Each structure stands twice: as structure tokens, then as C-alpha cells.
Amino acid sequence: MVKTLSRRSLIRGASALTAGGVLDLTLVNLAFGQGGAQPDFTFAYISDSHIQHVKGTKFVRNWDRGLKRAVAECNLLNPKPDFVVFGGDLAQLGKKEELDHGLELLSPLRYDVKYVLGEHDYYLDLGEYWADKISPHYYSWDHKGVHFITLNSIVTHDEWTNKWSSGEERMGVMAGLDDPRGSPFMVGAAQRQWLANDLAKIPKSTPVVVFSHSPLQKIFKNWNFWTDDAEEVQALLAPFDKVTVIYGHVHQIQYNQIGNISFHSVMATAWPWPYPESYSQAENYLPVITVPMNRADPFHERDATGWQFIDVQTGNLAINYSLPDNSPRRVAFNPETGMPEDSEFETRSIPPQKHF
Amino acid sequence: MAKSKFAAVAASIVGAWAFSASADEFTEEDLALWQAEYMAAVDVGRGVFTDPALGTNGVVCAQCHPNGSNIHPETYPKFQKQLGQVVPLWVMINWCIRNPLEGEELAADDPRMIALLAYITHERRGVALEPGKH
Numbered sequence: 405m406v407k408t409l410s411r412r413s414l415i416r417g418a419s420a421l422t423a424g425g426v427l428d429l430t431l432v433n434l435a436f437g438q439g440g441a442q443p444d445f446t447f448a449y450i451s452d453s454h455i456q457h458v459k460g461t462k463f464v465r466n467w468d469r470g471l472k473r474a475v476a477e478c479n480l481l482n483p484k485p486d487f488v489v490f491g492g493d494l495a496q497l498g499k500k501e502e503l504d505h506g507l508e509l510l511s512p513l514r515y516d517v518k519y520v521l522g523e524h525d526y527y528l529d530l531g532e533y534w535a536d537k538i539s540p541h542y543y544s545w546d547h548k549g550v551h552f553i554t555l556n557s558i559v560t561h562d563e564w565t566n567k568w569s570s571g572e573e574r575m576g577v578m579a580g581l582d583d584p585r586g587s588p589f590m591v592g593a594a595q596r597q598w599l600a601n602d603l604a605k606i607p608k609s610t611p612v613v614v615f616s617h618s619p620l621q622k623i624f625k626n627w628n629f630w631t632d633d634a635e636e637v638q639a640l641l642a643p644f645d646k647v648t649v650i651y652g653h654v655h656q657i658q659y660n661q662i663g664n665i666s667f668h669s670v671m672a673t674a675w676p677w678p679y680p681e682s683y684s685q686a687e688n689y690l691p692v693i694t695v696p697m698n699r700a701d702p703f704h705e706r707d708a709t710g711w712q713f714i715d716v717q718t719g720n721l722a723i724n725y726s727l728p729d730n731s732p733r734r735v736a737f738n739p740e741t742g743m744p745e746d747s748e749f750e751t752r753s754i755p756p757q758k759h760f
Numbered sequence: 761m762a763k764s765k766f767a768a769v770a771a772s773i774v775g776a777w778a779f780s781a782s783a784d785e786f787t788e789e790d791l792a793l794w795q796a797e798y799m800a801a802v803d804v805g806r807g808v809f810t811d812p813a814l815g816t817n818g819v820v821c822a823q824c825h826p827n828g829s830n831i832h833p834e835t836y837p838k839f840q841k842q843l844g845q846v847v848p849l850w851v852m853i854n855w856c857i858r859n860p861l862e863g864e865e866l867a868a869d870d871p872r873m874i875a876l877l878a879y880i881t882h883e884r885r886g887v888a889l890e891p892g893k894h
């Protein structure tokens with residue numbers, strides 16, 4: 405706990421110092437046990453930047469700043485993360501200008517980047533430009549004894565996808581989180597078959613980490629904090645000893661445990677979203693173990709936005725939330741209770757502010 | 761566009777009053793009409809709330825406040841630390857128009873402001889009033 409705090413405070417201090425020049429973060433070491441077949445390592449996670457084109461060379465300044473800051477801070481990590489994941493919604497309306505500008509802002513990263521597709525990247529051209537210029541929509545790879553899988557969880561029924569007069573119209577509707585004309589996200593039968601085949605090759609003792617854009621669990625249908633075939637995907641993951649799902653899209657901290665599967669959300673760099681309970685007209689299923697974030701203060705532009713670095717320790721994950729305008733948080737799998745928890749935040753004398 | 765629709769709504773309200781038979785009676789039709797007028801204002805408000813032309817950068821209120829959430833109209837008027845005084849809801853609406861939307865403030869009685877207030881309050885219907893609460 406202390407070691408992560410010191411690393412965090414160094415990063416925070418360092419980001420304040422960047423203008424001053426040379427940084428020495430080499431004092432910070434992670435003394436994780438190296439026992440067993442799986443060496444410990446870290447990776448970083450940046451998500452939901454929503455780069456939004458205004459006109460000509462102009463992009464929404466606020467969203468640009470969130471991504472720039474995450475990239476700059478990420479580059480200061482020591483030890484270096486093994487790779488960075490971008491968790492989807494790089495663009496706001498899927499435009500080439502937005503994806504290109506987003507890539508430009510990501511380009512200073514000194515690490516390999518793995519990409520997850522978000523609905524804001526997809527519904528203009530059904531991910532054509534993404535597949536062509538950025539990344540396949542779904543894929544898997546192995547790294548230091550962990551099997552990583554990236555899914556495209558934001559597809560929907562063909563009838564919905566094909567009923568619009570243009571890609572712009574379709575994207576405009578899907579971009580509105582609360583637009584009643586939208587449609588629920590899903591992984592879909594074809595990709596579930598691919599997933600089943602992919603997992604068939606993996607021993608059940610291999611830790612599995614899945615990246616998706618939408619939660620592979622059902623939280624709040626009204627805002628698509630939801631994947632319609634979540635149970636079917638969970639069933640494919642159920643036979644493995646250690647499974648972790650990391651998702652973006654919700655722009656807030658959430659975590660959950662369903663059977664053997666740990667779930668963690670990541671923050672947006674662009675803007676935060678209210679917790680579903682703040683909409684009084686619809687039912688929600690926010691995981692009961694989630695301790696919500698404090699309400700955002702609109703007078704601080706970066707409040708309740710952020711990025712994360714993730715420790716992988718013998719196949720269990722700890723998510724360290726780096727929140728520029730808030731105290732950092734760490735949500736880690738506790739092998740004793742068998743679920744993720746934020747021990748520090750939960751025991752603070754000031755209870756988390758759930759209400760305004 | 762939103763403006764002219766709102767003007768039509770206002771005109772029909774005046775029309776309805778003109779035809780009222782007496783001061784102390786109203787009919788089911790009156791109630792239905794008034795409800796329809798109110799819902800029309802709510803609909804215009806939803807349009808303003810999702811209108812990329814309200815500000816200058818294309819950002820819309822609904823991007824950060826889906827279904828008008830986290831606006832808490834039931835807590836106004838309240839003291840805003842950053843503004844140093846007790847303010848009504850429309851002042852905070854203007855704050856968000858000026859900042860995240862990089863736009864021009866609306867007058868308190870601007871039809872778009874009234875429509876925004878109607879939509880935001882409608883999404884919060886049924887929640888108890890708690891003026892001043894944080």
C-alpha cells in the first residue's frame with residue numbers, strides 16, 4: 405500500500421514538475437514477489453477520450469487536454485509499463501479527423517498500444533477506418549503467462565444497424581447515451597464462437613484478462629452500461645480459475661465480482677458520468693461492492709477524470725486510478741475475500757459521498 | 761428553430777385563456793391542453809439540451825448529464841461556493857453554457873432557458889424539494 409502511494413505521489417509531483425525538466429523516478433521500485441510461473445508486471449490504461457472535431461483545425465479543448473495529460477503522465481511511469489491499452493471512444497463521432505487527431509495525441513507514448521473499439525469509434529462506418537488504420541476489432545495475445553483478449557462488445561442487432569439513412573445519422577443516435585432511439589450493445593454470436601475457440605486452446609489455470617468497451621455485465625440499460633449477451637460471455641469465461649474483465653464506457657469507477665470473474669471499469673480522460681442512481685426514473689444494478697466516487701465539481705475541469713496503471717500480481721489485478729483533481733484510488737483483488745476492494749477508501753473516516 | 765416552436769406554444773396558451781368560460785372552472789380538456797403545452801416545452805427543452813449549436817464547440821449538455829442527471833433542480837436556490845452567493849438554477853445552467861459549451865449566456869426569460877428548465881425539472885419529477893442542499 406505504502407509503495408503504491410509513494411509511486412503515485414511521485415507521479416503527481418512529477419507531473420507538476422514536467423515544465424522544470426529532468427525527472428528521476430528511478431527511486432521507485434515495485435518489490436513484488438517473483439515466485440511462481442507468472443512474473444509480475446504492470447500495464448497502463450487510458451480510455452474514453454472522445455476527441456471531438458469542431459471545425460478546421462479546431463477540436464474541443466477540454467477533451468484534448470484530458471488525453472494529453474494522461475499521455476504525459478503515463479510516459480513518466482517507472483517501472484515502465486509493459487504496454488498501454490486504449491479502452492475505446494477515442495473519437496466523439498467516429499470521424500477520420502477525430503481518430504487521426506486522437507492518434508496524434510497518443511503518439512508521444514513510449515510504449516506499445518493495444519486498442520479496444522468503442523461505440524463512438526464504430527457507428528459512423530462500422531469500424532472500417534479503425535480496422536484499416538488502427539487495430540483489428542477483436543484479438544488475443546499472451547504476455548508473461550497471462551492470456552489477454554480484446555472484444556468488440558458494442559455491436560448491436562443488424563436490423564438496427566441497417567435502418568438508418570446514413571452513417572452520420574446512426575452515429576449521432578448511438579452517441580447520445582440517453583437517446584431512446586439507441587439499441588443495446590452485444591458481443592454477438594460470431595464473436596462468441598471466436599472466443600470459445602480461442603479459449604479452447606488455453607489451460608484453465610492460465611489467468612485470463614478480457615478488455616471490452618461496455619461492461620460485460622448488466623448495470624443500467626438506460627445508458628447502455630450494459631451488454632445484452634453478458635451472461636453468455638461470462639459462461640465462456642466461467643471455467644477459468646482467474647478471470648478479470650476491464651471495461652471503459654461508463655466514465656466512472658465500478659467494480660464487481662461474479663463467480664470467478666472480477667470486473668473493473670476505467671475512467672474517462674474526457675468527462676465523468678453521474679452514477680445511474682442519479683437518474684430517478686429508471687432502475688439500476690450498480691454492483692453492491694462498488695464504493696462510488698465523489699460527485700464531480702464542475703469548477704475543476706479534470707475532476708473525476710483520469711487514467712490508470714495496473715499491477716498484475718500472480719494473475720490478480722490491482723487498478724490504480726490516477727485522478728488529476730482527486731485523491732488517487734486503488735482497487736485490488738483481495739485473495740482472502742475473493743473480490744476486488746478499495747481498502748483505503750472504504751476505511752476513510754469521511755464516508756464516500758454518494759449523494760449531493 | 762427552437763425559438764419559433766416555443767413562440768407558437770406561448771401563443772396557443774394565450775388563445776386557450778381567451779376562450780375560458782369562467783375564472784373558477786376548468787374542464788378535462790383544459791387539463792389535457794395545459795399538460796400538452798407543458799410537455800411541448802419539455803420537448804423543446806430536450807432539443808436545446810442536445811443542440812450542438814447552443815454553445816460554440818458542438819458539446820451538448822446531454823453529453824455530461826444524460827437524462828438531465830446530476831443537475832439537481834430540487835436543490836435550488838442554493839449557495840454556490842465558487843460563485844459566492846445563493847443562486848437560482850438558471851445561473852448554474854449559464855455557468856455550464858459558458859464553460860464546457862464555450863457559449864454565450866442566456867437571459868433568464870429566454871425561451872430556450874425556460875425550455876431547458878422545463879426539461880431538466882421534468883426528468884427529476886417525483887423527487888422531493890430540498891432547497892439549499894448539497
Ligand SMILES: [Fe+2]
Nearest residue numbers: 452493653672
Ligand atoms: Fe465514452
Ligand SMILES: [Fe+2]
Nearest residue numbers: 493522523653
Ligand atoms: Fe462508450
